[in-house]
Amino acid sequence: MDQEKPTEETLQIAEQVNQHSGFGQLLGMHIEAAEPGLGRVRLTVHPRLMHPQGLVHGGVIFSLADTAMAMALLASYPPGTRTGTIEAKINYLRAVRAGHDGQLLAEAAIIHQGRTTAVLEATVYHLSQERQEPRAVARVLSTFYIFPREE
Numbered sequence: 001m002d003q004e005k006p007t008e009e010t011l012q013i014a015e016q017v018n019q020h021s022g023f024g025q026l027l028g029m030h031i032e033a034a035e036p037g038l039g040r041v042r043l044t045v046h047p048r049l050m051h052p053q054g055l056v057h058g059g060v061i062f063s064l065a066d067t068a069m070a071m072a073l074l075a076s077y078p079p080g081t082r083t084g085t086i087e088a089k090i091n092y093l094r095a096v097r098a099g100h101d102g103q104l105l106a107e108a109a110i111i112h113q114g115r116t117t118a119v120l121e122a123t124v125y126h127l128s129q130e131r132q133e134p135r136a137v138a139r140v141l142s143t144f145y146i147f148p149r150e151e
Helices: 008-020 022-027 058-074
Strands: 030-035 038-044 083-092 103-113 117-127 135-146
Touching (some): 022 058, 058 083, 058 103
Antiparallel strands (some): 038 103, 083 135
16 A cells, blocks of 8 residues: 555546546545556545444445445556446355544556456555554455447
């Protein structure tokens, strides 16, 4: 989980996604990497992301992972390629409770890439000032559809 400076390609893909994703902006997502086969997206833990039981909402964790996977996939195709999640499985490993500052970081990678589908996996980590080491809070496995290019 090295802090790398975004590449020009990362910035172009991030700009494209941010122009079309009000949802990512609503959650406060920041795209750190969008390289062929690699996606990394971060957000700051904030009270608005909690559900009534005082935990980060599972939908926030999944959305972060889904976005990181999309970044890894979109960076692997020509600009304008459309993809969509067609199946996903998430294992929540640990709760992120209210009062725990820090950030969530999703790192994603392509594990299989076919002509019309791709399988990706992501791990979401909680990064806290209280602990030196990041703690995995979720693992996600998803299948994406790659739409045929429009002529």
